[in-house]
Amino acid sequence: MSTPARRRLMRDFKRLQQDPPAGVSAAPTENNIMIWNAVIFGPHDTPFEDGTFKLTLEFTEEYPNKPPTVKFVSKMFHPNVYADGGICLDILQNRWSPTYDVAAILTSIQSLLDEPNPNSPANSLAAQLYQENRREYEKRVAAIVEQSWLNFQDEDDGEEMKKDT
Protein backbone atom coordinates (compact mmCIF):
# COMPACT_ATOMS: atom_id res chain seq x y z
CA MET A 1 0.00 0.00 0.00
CA SER A 2 1.36 3.41 -0.86
CA THR A 3 1.30 5.82 2.03
CA PRO A 4 2.71 9.36 2.19
CA ALA A 5 5.78 8.05 4.02
CA ARG A 6 6.43 5.31 1.48
CA ARG A 7 5.89 7.65 -1.46
CA ARG A 8 8.39 10.08 -0.03
CA LEU A 9 10.92 7.31 0.72
CA MET A 10 10.75 6.17 -2.90
CA ARG A 11 11.42 9.75 -3.90
CA ASP A 12 14.38 9.95 -1.52
CA PHE A 13 15.76 6.72 -2.97
CA LYS A 14 15.39 7.89 -6.56
CA ARG A 15 17.27 11.05 -5.74
CA LEU A 16 20.08 9.11 -4.02
CA GLN A 17 20.51 7.08 -7.20
CA GLN A 18 20.29 9.96 -9.64
CA ASP A 19 22.33 12.47 -7.69
CA PRO A 20 24.42 10.55 -5.15
CA PRO A 21 26.00 12.75 -2.50
CA ALA A 22 29.73 12.34 -1.87
CA GLY A 23 30.85 9.90 0.78
CA VAL A 24 27.51 8.35 1.73
CA SER A 25 25.27 5.68 0.28
CA ALA A 26 21.98 4.15 1.31
CA ALA A 27 19.23 1.86 0.10
CA PRO A 28 16.05 0.37 1.51
CA THR A 29 16.23 -3.25 2.63
CA GLU A 30 14.88 -5.76 0.17
CA ASN A 31 11.63 -6.54 1.94
CA ASN A 32 10.86 -3.35 3.77
CA ILE A 33 11.10 0.20 2.44
CA MET A 34 10.74 1.49 6.02
CA ILE A 35 14.15 0.08 7.00
CA TRP A 36 17.28 1.25 5.21
CA ASN A 37 20.92 0.31 5.34
CA ALA A 38 23.49 3.02 4.83
CA VAL A 39 27.24 3.51 4.71
CA ILE A 40 29.10 6.66 5.64
CA PHE A 41 32.72 7.01 4.62
CA GLY A 42 34.91 8.77 7.17
CA PRO A 43 35.65 12.29 5.89
CA HIS A 44 39.14 13.01 4.50
CA ASP A 45 41.73 14.70 6.69
CA THR A 46 39.98 13.60 9.87
CA PRO A 47 40.73 10.74 12.27
CA PHE A 48 37.73 8.95 10.72
CA GLU A 49 39.29 8.94 7.23
CA ASP A 50 39.04 5.60 5.40
CA GLY A 51 36.42 4.28 7.83
CA THR A 52 33.38 2.61 6.24
CA PHE A 53 30.67 2.89 8.86
CA LYS A 54 27.41 1.03 8.53
CA LEU A 55 24.14 2.44 9.81
CA THR A 56 20.47 1.59 9.82
CA LEU A 57 17.64 4.06 9.36
CA GLU A 58 14.22 3.09 10.64
CA PHE A 59 11.30 5.16 9.37
CA THR A 60 7.74 5.29 10.65
CA GLU A 61 4.58 6.17 8.76
CA GLU A 62 5.05 9.67 10.16
CA TYR A 63 8.07 10.35 7.99
CA PRO A 64 8.79 13.09 6.90
CA ASN A 65 6.89 14.79 9.74
CA LYS A 66 9.13 12.94 12.16
CA PRO A 67 12.74 11.87 11.73
CA PRO A 68 13.81 8.25 11.35
CA THR A 69 15.70 6.44 14.10
CA VAL A 70 19.28 6.32 12.90
CA LYS A 71 21.88 4.03 14.46
CA PHE A 72 25.44 3.07 13.78
CA VAL A 73 25.76 -0.66 13.29
CA SER A 74 29.53 -0.44 13.05
CA LYS A 75 31.25 0.19 16.34
CA MET A 76 31.68 3.92 16.82
CA PHE A 77 33.74 5.98 19.20
CA HIS A 78 32.37 9.50 19.18
CA PRO A 79 31.18 12.00 21.81
CA ASN A 80 27.65 12.10 20.36
CA VAL A 81 27.08 8.40 19.70
CA TYR A 82 25.58 6.15 22.39
CA ALA A 83 26.88 2.69 23.21
CA ASP A 84 23.95 1.18 21.27
CA GLY A 85 24.87 3.19 18.16
CA GLY A 86 22.11 5.79 18.69
CA ILE A 87 23.07 9.30 17.60
CA CYS A 88 22.60 12.51 19.55
CA LEU A 89 22.18 15.04 16.75
CA ASP A 90 19.81 18.02 16.87
CA ILE A 91 18.36 17.52 13.39
CA LEU A 92 17.34 13.99 14.39
CA GLN A 93 15.53 15.35 17.42
CA ASN A 94 14.17 18.82 18.13
CA ARG A 95 15.48 20.52 15.00
CA TRP A 96 14.11 17.99 12.57
CA SER A 97 12.53 19.54 9.51
CA PRO A 98 10.43 17.66 6.94
CA THR A 99 12.68 19.22 4.30
CA TYR A 100 15.54 16.88 5.27
CA ASP A 101 15.75 13.76 3.16
CA VAL A 102 17.91 10.65 3.54
CA ALA A 103 20.82 12.31 1.73
CA ALA A 104 20.67 15.34 4.03
CA ILE A 105 20.52 13.14 7.14
CA LEU A 106 23.55 11.12 6.13
CA THR A 107 25.66 14.10 5.11
CA SER A 108 24.81 15.77 8.46
CA ILE A 109 25.97 12.66 10.33
CA GLN A 110 29.10 12.59 8.22
CA SER A 111 29.87 16.19 9.23
CA LEU A 112 29.14 15.37 12.86
CA LEU A 113 31.98 12.83 12.83
CA ASP A 114 34.64 15.52 12.70
CA GLU A 115 32.61 18.24 14.38
CA PRO A 116 31.39 16.68 17.62
CA ASN A 117 29.36 18.63 20.10
CA PRO A 118 31.09 17.95 23.43
CA ASN A 119 28.29 19.77 25.28
CA SER A 120 25.81 17.00 24.70
CA PRO A 121 27.80 13.85 25.27
CA ALA A 122 26.28 10.45 24.57
CA ASN A 123 29.63 8.81 25.23
CA SER A 124 31.26 10.59 28.14
CA LEU A 125 34.64 8.93 27.71
CA ALA A 126 34.84 9.98 24.08
CA ALA A 127 33.76 13.51 25.03
CA GLN A 128 36.37 13.70 27.77
CA LEU A 129 39.20 12.38 25.62
CA TYR A 130 38.17 14.66 22.76
CA GLN A 131 38.56 17.66 25.00
CA GLU A 132 41.45 16.63 27.22
CA ASN A 133 43.54 14.06 25.43
CA ARG A 134 43.18 14.37 21.68
CA ARG A 135 46.00 11.87 21.01
CA GLU A 136 44.28 9.11 22.94
CA TYR A 137 40.95 10.09 21.32
CA GLU A 138 42.45 9.70 17.87
CA LYS A 139 43.96 6.37 18.83
CA ARG A 140 40.54 5.08 19.87
CA VAL A 141 39.00 6.40 16.67
CA ALA A 142 41.75 4.72 14.61
CA ALA A 143 40.81 1.44 16.27
CA ILE A 144 37.14 1.67 15.27
CA VAL A 145 38.15 2.75 11.75
CA GLU A 146 40.09 -0.51 11.44
CA GLN A 147 37.20 -2.45 12.90
CA SER A 148 34.87 -0.94 10.30
CA TRP A 149 36.87 -2.68 7.55
CA LEU A 150 36.66 -5.99 9.36
CA ASN A 151 32.89 -5.73 9.40
CA PHE A 152 32.87 -5.41 5.67
CA GLN A 153 35.36 -8.27 5.37
CA ASP A 154 33.06 -10.52 7.42
CA GLU A 155 30.16 -9.70 5.23
CA ASP A 156 32.08 -10.38 2.02
CA ASP A 157 33.20 -13.72 3.43
CA GLY A 158 29.65 -14.47 4.43
CA GLU A 159 28.45 -13.84 0.89
CA GLU A 160 31.23 -15.92 -0.58
CA MET A 161 30.24 -18.77 1.66
CA LYS A 162 26.64 -18.47 0.62
CA LYS A 163 27.69 -18.73 -3.02
CA ASP A 164 29.74 -21.81 -2.29
CA THR A 165 26.87 -23.74 -0.76
Add this chain to the structure above:
Amino acid sequence: MEDKNQENIENKDINQENKDNNQDTTSPEYDPNVNQDELIMAQEKQIAEEIKAKTAMVGTLESLSSLEKEYSHDPVYSSKVVTLMPKFSNVRRTRPDGNCFLRGFIFAYLEYCIHHREELSRFKKYLEGSKEELFEMGFPKFTTEDFHDMFMEVVSDLEGSGSVERVEAVCNDAGTSDYLVVYLRLLISAHLQKNAEFFSCFIEGGRTVEEFCKQEVEPMYRECDHLHIVALTSALGVGVRVMYLDRGEGATVLSHDFPEDKDPIIHLLYRPGHYDILYKA
Protein backbone atom coordinates in the same frame (compact mmCIF):
# COMPACT_ATOMS: atom_id res chain seq x y z
CA MET B 1 18.70 18.96 22.10
CA GLU B 2 19.87 21.16 24.90
CA ASP B 3 16.72 20.41 26.86
CA LYS B 4 17.23 16.72 26.42
CA ASN B 5 20.81 17.08 27.39
CA GLN B 6 19.69 18.91 30.46
CA GLU B 7 17.52 15.96 31.40
CA ASN B 8 20.42 13.61 30.96
CA ILE B 9 22.49 15.71 33.27
CA GLU B 10 19.69 15.86 35.81
CA ASN B 11 19.35 12.13 35.71
CA LYS B 12 23.04 11.79 36.29
CA ASP B 13 22.71 13.97 39.35
CA ILE B 14 20.01 11.72 40.72
CA ASN B 15 22.25 8.76 40.16
CA GLN B 16 25.01 10.49 42.04
CA GLU B 17 22.67 11.16 44.94
CA ASN B 18 21.69 7.53 45.01
CA LYS B 19 25.25 6.55 45.54
CA ASP B 20 25.63 9.14 48.27
CA ASN B 21 22.51 7.92 50.04
CA ASN B 22 23.78 4.38 50.01
CA GLN B 23 21.52 3.23 47.20
CA ASP B 24 18.07 4.61 47.80
CA THR B 25 16.12 2.26 45.54
CA THR B 26 12.97 4.38 45.32
CA SER B 27 14.50 7.14 43.16
CA PRO B 28 14.58 6.66 39.41
CA GLU B 29 17.98 5.46 38.42
CA TYR B 30 19.97 6.70 35.50
CA ASP B 31 21.03 3.86 33.31
CA PRO B 32 23.87 5.01 31.06
CA ASN B 33 23.12 2.15 28.67
CA VAL B 34 19.64 3.46 27.94
CA ASN B 35 19.30 6.04 25.21
CA GLN B 36 17.41 8.77 27.07
CA ASP B 37 16.43 10.61 23.89
CA GLU B 38 14.61 7.52 22.68
CA LEU B 39 12.75 7.12 25.97
CA ILE B 40 11.51 10.70 25.76
CA MET B 41 10.55 10.30 22.13
CA ALA B 42 8.65 7.08 22.89
CA GLN B 43 6.62 8.83 25.57
CA GLU B 44 5.86 11.80 23.33
CA LYS B 45 4.75 9.38 20.65
CA GLN B 46 2.32 7.66 22.97
CA ILE B 47 0.69 10.95 23.96
CA ALA B 48 0.41 11.99 20.30
CA GLU B 49 -1.22 8.67 19.38
CA GLU B 50 -3.87 9.16 22.05
CA ILE B 51 -4.74 12.64 20.74
CA LYS B 52 -4.81 11.34 17.17
CA ALA B 53 -7.29 8.60 18.04
CA LYS B 54 -9.61 11.08 19.75
CA THR B 55 -9.89 14.05 17.34
CA ALA B 56 -10.08 14.58 13.61
CA MET B 57 -7.51 16.95 12.12
CA VAL B 58 -10.39 19.26 11.28
CA GLY B 59 -13.76 18.33 12.76
CA THR B 60 -17.33 18.80 11.56
CA LEU B 61 -19.31 22.01 11.79
CA GLU B 62 -20.77 22.33 15.29
CA SER B 63 -23.16 24.84 16.73
CA LEU B 64 -21.56 27.29 19.15
CA SER B 65 -23.87 25.92 21.82
CA SER B 66 -21.55 22.91 21.99
CA LEU B 67 -19.02 25.24 23.61
CA GLU B 68 -21.70 26.48 25.97
CA LYS B 69 -22.34 22.90 27.08
CA GLU B 70 -18.63 22.25 27.44
CA TYR B 71 -18.33 25.12 29.92
CA SER B 72 -21.65 24.77 31.73
CA HIS B 73 -19.78 24.35 35.03
CA ASP B 74 -17.29 27.11 34.38
CA PRO B 75 -18.74 30.57 35.07
CA VAL B 76 -15.79 32.53 33.58
CA TYR B 77 -15.73 30.67 30.28
CA SER B 78 -19.47 30.27 29.93
CA SER B 79 -20.07 34.01 30.34
CA LYS B 80 -17.54 34.60 27.56
CA VAL B 81 -19.14 32.02 25.31
CA VAL B 82 -22.42 33.88 25.82
CA THR B 83 -20.66 37.06 24.66
CA LEU B 84 -19.50 35.25 21.51
CA MET B 85 -22.91 33.77 20.67
CA PRO B 86 -24.54 36.73 18.92
CA LYS B 87 -21.45 37.24 16.72
CA PHE B 88 -20.59 33.64 15.91
CA SER B 89 -22.86 30.75 15.06
CA ASN B 90 -20.57 27.78 14.58
CA VAL B 91 -17.27 26.29 15.52
CA ARG B 92 -15.08 23.66 13.89
CA ARG B 93 -12.58 21.98 16.18
CA THR B 94 -9.04 21.11 15.14
CA ARG B 95 -6.74 18.41 16.48
CA PRO B 96 -4.59 19.73 19.33
CA ASP B 97 -1.29 18.42 17.96
CA GLY B 98 0.73 21.63 17.76
CA ASN B 99 -0.40 22.22 14.16
CA CYS B 100 -3.85 23.47 15.16
CA PHE B 101 -3.34 27.10 14.15
CA LEU B 102 -2.01 26.20 10.72
CA ARG B 103 -4.58 23.47 10.13
CA GLY B 104 -7.39 25.79 11.24
CA PHE B 105 -6.01 28.62 9.14
CA ILE B 106 -5.64 26.66 5.91
CA PHE B 107 -9.03 25.00 6.27
CA ALA B 108 -10.81 28.30 6.88
CA TYR B 109 -8.86 30.00 4.10
CA LEU B 110 -9.50 27.31 1.48
CA GLU B 111 -13.15 27.29 2.48
CA TYR B 112 -13.25 31.07 2.00
CA CYS B 113 -11.50 30.67 -1.36
CA ILE B 114 -14.06 28.27 -2.79
CA HIS B 115 -16.70 30.94 -2.18
CA HIS B 116 -14.40 33.73 -3.42
CA ARG B 117 -12.82 32.53 -6.63
CA GLU B 118 -10.82 35.71 -7.19
CA GLU B 119 -9.06 35.08 -3.87
CA LEU B 120 -8.30 31.51 -4.95
CA SER B 121 -6.66 32.80 -8.15
CA ARG B 122 -4.68 35.36 -6.18
CA PHE B 123 -3.51 32.68 -3.75
CA LYS B 124 -2.54 30.34 -6.59
CA LYS B 125 -0.43 33.03 -8.16
CA TYR B 126 1.24 33.74 -4.83
CA LEU B 127 1.99 30.04 -4.33
CA GLU B 128 3.48 29.73 -7.81
CA GLY B 129 5.94 32.51 -7.11
CA SER B 130 6.77 31.35 -3.60
CA LYS B 131 8.69 28.28 -4.74
CA GLU B 132 11.49 30.18 -6.47
CA GLU B 133 11.73 32.50 -3.53
CA LEU B 134 12.22 29.60 -1.13
CA PHE B 135 14.91 28.15 -3.40
CA GLU B 136 16.70 31.48 -3.50
CA MET B 137 16.69 31.56 0.26
CA GLY B 138 18.43 28.21 0.37
CA PHE B 139 15.60 25.84 1.24
CA PRO B 140 16.49 22.40 -0.12
CA LYS B 141 15.13 22.24 -3.63
CA PHE B 142 14.32 18.56 -3.88
CA THR B 143 12.05 18.37 -0.83
CA THR B 144 10.65 21.92 -0.90
CA GLU B 145 9.44 21.24 -4.42
CA ASP B 146 7.56 18.15 -3.23
CA PHE B 147 5.61 20.13 -0.62
CA HIS B 148 4.99 22.96 -3.07
CA ASP B 149 3.72 20.68 -5.82
CA MET B 150 1.26 19.02 -3.45
CA PHE B 151 -0.10 22.43 -2.42
CA MET B 152 -0.49 23.49 -6.07
CA GLU B 153 -2.30 20.25 -6.82
CA VAL B 154 -4.78 20.92 -4.01
CA VAL B 155 -5.41 24.49 -5.15
CA SER B 156 -5.83 23.50 -8.81
CA ASP B 157 -8.20 20.74 -7.79
CA LEU B 158 -10.31 23.21 -5.78
CA GLU B 159 -10.40 25.57 -8.77
CA GLY B 160 -12.08 22.81 -10.73
CA SER B 161 -14.34 21.13 -8.24
CA GLY B 162 -14.24 23.22 -5.09
CA SER B 163 -16.69 22.30 -2.38
CA VAL B 164 -16.63 22.35 1.41
CA GLU B 165 -16.70 18.54 1.34
CA ARG B 166 -13.57 18.57 -0.82
CA VAL B 167 -11.78 20.92 1.61
CA GLU B 168 -12.86 18.68 4.48
CA ALA B 169 -11.45 15.64 2.69
CA VAL B 170 -8.16 17.34 1.80
CA CYS B 171 -7.58 18.70 5.29
CA ASN B 172 -8.31 15.33 6.89
CA ASP B 173 -6.14 13.26 4.58
CA ALA B 174 -2.96 12.82 6.64
CA GLY B 175 -0.52 13.01 3.74
CA THR B 176 -2.07 16.02 2.04
CA SER B 177 -3.03 17.93 5.17
CA ASP B 178 0.43 17.60 6.71
CA TYR B 179 2.11 18.64 3.47
CA LEU B 180 0.04 21.84 3.44
CA VAL B 181 1.08 22.51 7.04
CA VAL B 182 4.74 21.90 6.24
CA TYR B 183 4.64 24.33 3.32
CA LEU B 184 2.97 27.00 5.43
CA ARG B 185 5.76 26.52 7.96
CA LEU B 186 8.33 27.09 5.22
CA LEU B 187 6.54 30.26 4.12
CA ILE B 188 6.56 31.53 7.72
CA SER B 189 10.24 30.70 8.10
CA ALA B 190 11.06 32.48 4.84
CA HIS B 191 9.10 35.58 5.83
CA LEU B 192 10.74 35.76 9.26
CA GLN B 193 14.22 35.34 7.80
CA LYS B 194 13.62 37.86 5.04
CA ASN B 195 12.60 40.40 7.67
CA ALA B 196 15.07 39.19 10.26
CA GLU B 197 16.09 42.66 11.33
CA PHE B 198 12.53 43.53 12.32
CA PHE B 199 11.63 40.21 13.92
CA SER B 200 14.88 39.68 15.81
CA CYS B 201 13.77 41.97 18.64
CA PHE B 202 10.75 39.73 19.38
CA ILE B 203 12.71 36.51 19.74
CA GLU B 204 13.43 35.31 23.23
CA GLY B 205 16.37 33.35 24.53
CA GLY B 206 19.13 35.15 22.64
CA ARG B 207 18.44 33.13 19.51
CA THR B 208 18.88 34.41 15.99
CA VAL B 209 15.86 34.47 13.69
CA GLU B 210 17.37 31.56 11.77
CA GLU B 211 17.78 29.49 14.94
CA PHE B 212 14.22 30.32 15.96
CA CYS B 213 12.97 29.11 12.59
CA LYS B 214 14.95 25.87 12.80
CA GLN B 215 13.66 25.15 16.32
CA GLU B 216 10.17 26.65 16.49
CA VAL B 217 8.85 27.12 12.95
CA GLU B 218 10.02 24.43 10.54
CA PRO B 219 9.62 21.33 12.73
CA MET B 220 6.10 19.88 12.66
CA TYR B 221 3.93 19.92 15.80
CA ARG B 222 5.59 23.07 17.12
CA GLU B 223 2.89 25.46 18.31
CA CYS B 224 2.34 28.76 16.54
CA ASP B 225 2.99 31.87 18.53
CA HIS B 226 2.13 35.51 17.75
CA LEU B 227 5.29 35.74 15.67
CA HIS B 228 4.30 32.83 13.44
CA ILE B 229 0.84 34.32 12.95
CA VAL B 230 2.12 37.80 12.14
CA ALA B 231 4.56 36.32 9.62
CA LEU B 232 2.03 34.03 7.90
CA THR B 233 -0.76 36.57 7.61
CA SER B 234 1.60 39.28 6.33
CA ALA B 235 3.32 36.92 3.87
CA LEU B 236 -0.01 35.77 2.41
CA GLY B 237 -1.83 39.08 2.84
CA VAL B 238 -4.73 37.30 4.52
CA GLY B 239 -6.51 38.90 7.47
CA VAL B 240 -7.21 36.75 10.54
CA ARG B 241 -9.15 37.77 13.66
CA VAL B 242 -8.39 35.75 16.78
CA MET B 243 -10.95 35.75 19.61
CA TYR B 244 -9.30 35.06 22.96
CA LEU B 245 -11.17 32.88 25.41
CA ASP B 246 -9.17 32.94 28.61
CA ARG B 247 -9.39 33.40 32.37
CA GLY B 248 -9.27 37.19 32.10
CA GLU B 249 -11.81 39.07 34.19
CA GLY B 250 -15.36 39.83 33.01
CA ALA B 251 -17.41 38.56 30.11
CA THR B 252 -15.56 40.50 27.40
CA VAL B 253 -13.72 38.49 24.79
CA LEU B 254 -10.60 40.22 23.56
CA SER B 255 -9.75 39.96 19.90
CA HIS B 256 -6.75 40.74 17.77
CA ASP B 257 -6.42 41.21 14.03
CA PHE B 258 -3.44 39.90 12.08
CA PRO B 259 -2.00 41.77 10.26
CA GLU B 260 -3.43 44.87 11.88
CA ASP B 261 -4.19 46.69 8.64
CA LYS B 262 -6.18 43.89 6.97
CA ASP B 263 -9.89 43.19 7.22
CA PRO B 264 -10.26 39.71 8.66
CA ILE B 265 -11.69 37.01 6.42
CA ILE B 266 -10.89 34.18 8.84
CA HIS B 267 -11.96 33.94 12.48
CA LEU B 268 -10.25 31.69 14.96
CA LEU B 269 -11.06 30.93 18.55
CA TYR B 270 -8.10 30.83 20.90
CA ARG B 271 -8.13 28.94 24.15
CA PRO B 272 -4.81 28.72 25.99
CA GLY B 273 -2.57 26.60 23.80
CA HIS B 274 -5.18 25.86 21.13
CA TYR B 275 -6.95 27.30 18.06
CA ASP B 276 -10.32 26.30 16.56
CA ILE B 277 -12.25 27.79 13.63
CA LEU B 278 -15.16 30.17 14.24
CA TYR B 279 -18.00 31.01 11.85
CA LYS B 280 -19.69 34.39 11.86
CA ALA B 281 -23.38 34.47 12.60
